[in-house]
Amino acid sequence: MQIADLRFLVAEDDEFQRHWLVIMLTNLGAKHIVEAVDGRAALAIFQNKDQPIDISFIDLNMPGMDGMELIRHMSKEEHPSSIILASALAPSLVFSVQTMSKAYGVNLLGAIEKPATPETLLALINLYQSPHAKREPQTIVPAFTLADIQLGLKNKEFEPLFQPIVEFATGQIKGAEAFARWKHPHHGWVLPAAFIPLLEKNGEMDALDWLIIEKSIVACRNWHEQGYPISVSINLSPSSLSDPDFAEKIIAYTSLQTLESKYAVFEVTELATTTSLPCFLENLVRLRMNGFGLSVDDYGLGHSSMQELMRIPFSELKIDRSFVVGASQNQSLELVLSMSLELCRKLDRHSVAVGVETRQDWDLLLKRGCTYAQGYYIAKPMENDALPEWMKEWSEFF
Secondary structure (H helix, E strand, C coil), X not given: CCHHHCEEEEECCCHHHHHHHHHHHHHCCCCEEEEECCHHHHHHHHCCCCCCCCEEEEECCCCCCCHHHHHHHHCCCCCCCEEXXXXXXXXXXXXXXXXXXHHCCCEEEEEEECXXXXXXXXXXXXXXXXXXXXXXXXXXXXXXXXXXXXXXXHXXXXXXXXXXXXXXXXXXXXXXXXXXXXXXXXXXXXXXHHCHHHHHHCCCHHHHHHHHHHHHHHHHHHHHHCCCCCEEEEECCHHHHCCCCHHHHHHHHHXXXXXXXXXXXXXXXXXXXXXXXXXXXXXXXXXXXXXXXXXXXXXXXXXXXXXXXXXXXXXXXXXXXXXCCCHXXXXXXXXXXXXXXXXHHHHCCEXXXXXXXCHHHHHHHHHCCCCEEECCCCCCCECHHHHHHHHHHHHHHC
16 A cells, blocks of 8 residues: 555654654655644544544653553554554663553554654555455364364374575575474365364373474485485474473484484473473483484563573574564664574574564574574475475575
8 A cells, every 4th residue: 555545643742743753754655644742632533433544653652641541542443553653762661562562452563763764664654554455265164173183183184384494694494394284184274273272272282293293204304315404393392291201202213214313403482491390301301412403482472581491401592573573673672682692692502583574684683693594584384395396496596
């Protein structure tokens, strides 16, 4: 959608700042701009259904109803306006408000520091997507019972899709992460939300874990035979790691498939690192002692302490996409991202940025010294048979 077609709301109590924002928007091509001197006036404009607002610039520090209260009220409205925060407050405070806004379900495009510039405005406006844009019709998948899922596991209908992981320094493919999907005979590819919660609730994750492990190890060996010696990363559930013999089973199966242990990386979530079960820790140590990689996934979301994290003999840290996406446009996110990467360097661990979706994300992470990248900017998850051809094309590109 063109800027000229969008309707903007500028909620700012400072007359000079408000006027400057309006001028910049006008120079960028905006034709429909309304102004509000405080939060209550902004809410009244926003609630006018005859002239819906597409993007709202909201000052956080306004008299009466401030920006935070305005966002809370806006989150309850039916029309899904997008929001850009404008503030001269400390970056740490702005970052907290951004987190709050997302928790309210607001479509937050980002934040700008005062005084704003046309370049920063345009970069955030370009992130806007109309909620009324046409979407592909979605196939309605019925709710599955535990028995349905168990039958699918028995018939080995679950398959891993693989998303490439690339090394920043060289652009070379380092590996691929396996994502469990159900290749249902009638409904096609079924996403994890349809089966994992039910398996976890009933303590049935082991069967799925093992099926994905087996198929991923075989796939990795096949890549090697085709001339692509990359690793495969496989997610593990805490319930599987509670089995005292779990690590030994993996060691035996990998040896049976003649795959060197260094080409298999097992991922556990940061939240899982807080467990104190001795079998959990023993399995992880045993895997590392035998040369397997160990990755802490979703880093930044699990709220583990450094003491809890360091109990795990991890070889790499996967930084959650919530700290990657938009970091090139957000000073607070960039700070958190840089601190995570610095932690990896000081601990002599590899860092993997998840959710790399734009060239700006890539450039920032490369500049900050991240080890590996994973995300849609590189490739979406794909079937095993499609990966070698993709790797061939990628190698020719680099």
